Amino acid sequence: MVAVGTMVWLGSEIMFFAGLFAMYFTIRSVSPDMWADRTEYLDITFASINTMILVISSVWCQLGVWQAERGIPHRTGSLLNVKSWGMREWYVLTYLFGATFIAGQVWEYATLTSEGLTPTADSYGSVFYITTGFHGLHVTGGLLAFLLIIGRSFTAKRYTHAQATGAVVTSYYWHFVDVVWIALFAVIYLVG
Amino acid sequence: MRTEVKIFGYLVPFFALATGLYAYFTEPREWVGIVGLLLTTIFSAFIAFYLWITGRKTDRRPEDDLEGEIADLSGDYGHFAPYSWWPLWLGLSIAAVALGLAVGWWLLICAAPFLVISILGWTFEFFRGEKAV
Numbered sequence: 301m302v303a304v305g306t307m308v309w310l311g312s313e314i315m316f317f318a319g320l321f322a323m324y325f326t327i328r329s330v331s332p333d334m335w336a337d338r339t340e341y342l343d344i345t346f347a348s349i350n351t352m353i354l355v356i357s358s359v360w361c362q363l364g365v366w367q368a369e370r371g372i373p374h375r376t377g378s379l380l381n382v383k384s385w386g387m388r389e390w391y392v393l394t395y396l397f398g399a400t401f402i403a404g405q406v407w408e409y410a411t412l413t414s415e416g417l418t419p420t421a422d423s424y425g426s427v428f429y430i431t432t433g434f435h436g437l438h439v440t441g442g443l444l445a446f447l448l449i450i451g452r453s454f455t456a457k458r459y460t461h462a463q464a465t466g467a468v469v470t471s472y473y474w475h476f477v478d479v480v481w482i483a484l485f486a487v488i489y490l491v492g
Numbered sequence: 493m494r495t496e497v498k499i500f501g502y503l504v505p506f507f508a509l510a511t512g513l514y515a516y517f518t519e520p521r522e523w524v525g526i527v528g529l530l531l532t533t534i535f536s537a538f539i540a541f542y543l544w545i546t547g548r549k550t551d552r553r554p555e556d557d558l559e560g561e562i563a564d565l566s567g568d569y570g571h572f573a574p575y576s577w578w579p580l581w582l583g584l585s586i587a588a589v590a591l592g593l594a595v596g597w598w599l600l601i602c603a604a605p606f607l608v609i610s611i612l613g614w615t616f617e618f619f620r621g622e623k624a625v
């Protein structure tokens with residue numbers, strides 16, 4: 301029930317990002333010269349590494365989901381024994397990778413701003429910061445959701461099906477923002 | 493789930509054809525519509541695929557059975573809150589935060605702690621102590 305409801309909500313989220321993509325393509329199609337000039341500012345190597353960090357975080361998230369589905373909330377052995385990790389340890393690792401991605405975004409924004417590419421500089425700046433910015437806000441929201449899911453596993457006496465469901469639907473959301481970023485990265489950095 | 497898979501599955505070739513026709517008649521120059529229709533095709537396929545995967549993991553439901561009875565649907569549907577005041581506080585604090593964006597940062601800063609408390613309250617309501625679900 302919760303899983304299907306989350307998917308329906310993610311469907312509406314897809315429409316939201318589809319609107320942002322439509323905005324990007326529409327403005328790009330009427331000002332190709334601006335794109336040729338402004339995309340020179342982008343650091344593709346840096347963004348590729350940042351993208352890899354987010355994609356890998358999705359892998360850690362899925363490993364955490366499998367542990368949640370098996371009903372294993374936390375590690376049973378030493379922290380170094382990765383095989384004994386539960387949902388909590390994998391989700392903390394996911395959180396760290398996601399937080400690194402956001403830190404990278406902040407660094408990128410700071411660099412671009414110092415070079416003169418700001419949200420109010422021109423329409424390229426506007427669409428760049430609106431698309432990547434809304435995605436960044438979604439990732440930040442996902443990070444907060446991870447904190448709540450990890451927190452829940454501490455406060456409850458037992459690790460129940462309802463707990464695992466919460467962990468699973470959070471992973472749906474995380475994979476969703478990951479896939480949206482892959483599309484954004486391809487459109488903004490690779491297609492140029 | 494078979495009927496649901498079919499409903500969205502049939503939309504895939506329809507929108508694929510519509511994308512092709514649209515691209516042909518606009519002499520592929522109007523990109524927004526082409527991309528929009530193409531994405532509609534992909535999303536229909538995505539929903540059909542999701543329903544198919546879900547249908548494989550769950551047992552056949554009474555509504556999938558032509559001989560099914562309404563009474564067959566009784567049973568456990570998962571955890572639902574009997575009642576909760578938290579959504580009200582969450583709604584009010586989000587309203588105050590959103591108003592803060594329009595009015596001024598001072599209001600947003602005043603409202604933010606209420607938002608944090610509401611989210612924590614709702615998330616942890618049924619996940620505390622002995623009676624946690």
